[in-house]
Amino acid sequence: MADTAQETHAPVQDDPSRRDFIYIAAIAAAAGGAVATVWPFVDQMNPSADTLALASVEYDLTKVEPGQQVVILWRKQPLFIRNRTPEQIAAAIKDDNAAMKDPQKDEARHKPGKAQWLILLGSCTHLGCVPTVGGGEYGGWFCPCHGSVYDTSGRIRKGPAPLNLAVPEYSFLSDTKVKIG
Amino acid sequence: MSGHSTYEPKNAFSKWLDARLPVTRLVWDSFVDYPTPRNLNYWWTFGGILTLCLGIQILTGIVLAMHYQVGGATAFNSVEHIMRDVRHGWLIRNIHATGASMFFIAVYIHMLRGLYYGSFKPPREVLWLLGCLIYGIMMATAFMGYVLPWGQMSFWGAKVITNLLGVFPGVGQSITTWLWGGYGVDDPTLNRFFSLHYLLPFVIAGVVVLHIWALHVVGQNNPTGVDPKSKADTLPFTPYATAKDAFAMSLFLIVFAVFVFFLPDAMGHADNNIPANPLQTPPHIVPEWYFLPFYAILRAIPDKLMGALAMFGAIGCLFALPWLDTSKVRSMRYRPTAKICFVIFMVVCIILGFCGANKPDDQVIPGLAGFMLLDANANSWVWLSRIGTFYYFLYFLVITPMLGLTETPLPVPETIASPVVANAEKKG
Incomplete structure (x- = not known):
């Protein structure tokens, strides 16, 4: 001290x-x-509260005929809702064990017991263009920008895209109604 | 003051750059080695504070423009969107809106400092004129910025001020129609105000560069108003002025933050939270506080054209000041009579501010009946603003020229250093 x-x-x-x-x-x-x-x-440049609030949409599946695809806007981005025919489902299952960039079984691409309904983000995993339905040699989707080819399960089979078309979070509210997001 | 450069590049890169673009030398000569009068007081820190204000307004303004949606149908809601939804949007908008008021507080202190210490006198006339020009562009920018939220005060403020330009005989109506781009204040008006509100701050920044350039040619004035004569009269800008400026800026930012976080609406009007309605005028239209003295001068004169001319003339007096003031002594520190007149002038400006904020016919002293004097009661804000307006012009047009010729100033020190040295000797 x-x-x-x-x-x-x-x-x-x-x-x-x-x-x-x-x-x-x-x-x-x-x-x-x-x-x-x-x-x-x-x-401040990150999404604002009202943008994030655009979380979920509901859709009535009776509007989609078998073999048809409907494109709706979800979070201001295209969303594919495809009503697959039995032939298209069979083609997808047949290829389950084929060599793929992003291997996935068809049953992992849809809700259990709802093989008919394929719900995917309509954005090519290469650089984000909207793939054309029914195009390409697998009858799934074909991306016009850089030639990525997806099968009827939305899996990448050819071209520069690295991943399968993404499956969003969704659930069936009833047999004919889905809620996405 | 722009003498020989003392900058010496220290390494190979700075030598290489200095031979090609001597920007480091410019910064060194302007803000490090630059000689400042050794007696500068805290009133001299407001130049730096104003630069800071301009920077804050530009930065927050650019951010707000990322979220603001110009247009009569979208503007008001997008401002609400900024306040409620955009991340930190409330903070950034409060800084911008409060920043406008802080900017004007600082600019008024800066101008009054110039008036008191005679900073407008030769050889600083161009420096002063550039400052007046900045002040003019600032007022235009602030006015147009206030229109952008498209509330009731925005809309009716825009209408009243643009109509003001319609007073000029013959061409007035064409001018207002041209400004509006329509039959009245409407979407086209809002769009062009947004465009110009974004442009003008950069024009201000350009004139600020000229202002600082002119300052560094003639050198800073100082509280004695005596030019520095030797090295004993000056100190290098860094660390002396930089440290003092930084400290003053910190204090200023504390006050700024109090308003941003605790009193964000203190200087605004509640009516501006009502969306613009061209069918209904708010019960009491007032401009932002920094325009109130001029608004009072406008209303003091019962003739539309003369009122507008008086208002513009009040600003014009500032431009003419270097040629109105006849005194050879710069600083009012040595002009006792001028000092008294100046203090009265400052009080009058504040009184005019209150006059502008109140309804012209309301009583100044509540309960006092008063009497009719010409067209209005003597105990009314309109008569008080007439007295204030009279003194305002008297100060610039009569007192300032006359006093310089008639008064006997106190002895002015030989050099800046001499009173300091004398004081030190007195104290032993």
Whole structure:
């Protein structure tokens, strides 16, 4: 304690560590403040609350004839709802063990017992174009941008796309009604 | 003041760059080695604060423009969208809206500092004129920005101010129609105001560069108004002015933050939260606080054309000031009579502000019956604004030119350093 009492009488400039502490504290406070200020200006570009609120849509499946595909907007992006014919389902199951970039069984692509209904994001996994239904040698989809070919299960079979067409989160509210998202 | 450069590039890259684009040298000579009068007080920190304000307004404004949707049907709702849905949108908009008021507080302090210490006098006339020009563009920018939320005050403020330009005989109606792009304030008006509101801050930034250029040619004024004569009168910009500016900016930002976080609506009007309605005028139209003194001058004169001319003339006086002031002594520190007149002038400006905020026919002193004087009761805001308007012009057009010729100023120190040295010797 005697040392402390002596130090308080000494001139401030004799203790360089105090000044260093002030510098470090001031710079740290300024840096923290700068980060806290910059963050809102960066984060404001992320989706706003009302955009995120566009979460789910419901769709009445009776509007889709067998063999037909309907494209609806979900979260402002195209969504494929395809009513597959028994031949198309059979073709998909037949290829379950074929060599594929992104191997997946057909039953993993639809809800259990609802093999007829294929619900997919309408966005090619290459660079995001909308694939054309019925195109390509597998009768699934063909992407006009860079020639990716998908089968009737929406699995990538040829071309530059790396992944199968994505299956969104959805559920059956009844036999004829789905809720996507 | 722009003398010999002391910048010495230290490494190979800075030597290479300095020979091709001496931008580091420019910054060094302007903001590090630049000699500033050693006696600058805190009123001299508002130049830096204003630069900060402009930067904040441009930054937050660019962000707001990312979310704002111009158009009569969308503008109001998009502002609500910014306030409610956009991440940190409330914060960014509050900074921008409050920032406009903080900008004007700072610019008024900066201007009054110039008035008091005679910063407009030779050789700083061009510097002063550029400042007045910035102030003019600032007012136009602030006015158009206030229209963008498309609330009731936005709409009717726009209508009243644009109609003001219709007073000029003959061409007035054509001017307002041209400004509106229609029969009245409408979508085309809003669209062009948005475009210009985005453009003008960059014009301001350009004039600020000229303002600083002019400042660095003639050098800063100082509280004594005496030009620096030797090295003893100056200090290098860094660290002395930078540290002082940084400290003042921090204090300013604290006040700024109090308004942003605790009083965001303190300087706005509740009526602007009602969507614009061209069928109904709000019961009491007032501009933003920073226009109130001029608004009071406009209403003080019972003639449309003369009122508008008085209002523009009030701003025009600032431009003419370097040639109105005849005093050889710059700083009012050595002009006791001028100092008193200046304090009265500041009080009058504040009183005019209150006049502008109140309804012209309301009583200034509640309960006092008063008497009719010409067209209005003597105890009314309109008469108070007439007295204020009279003094405002008296100050610029009579007091300022006359006083310089008649007053006897106090002894002015030889150099900036001499009063400091004398004081130090007195104290021993």
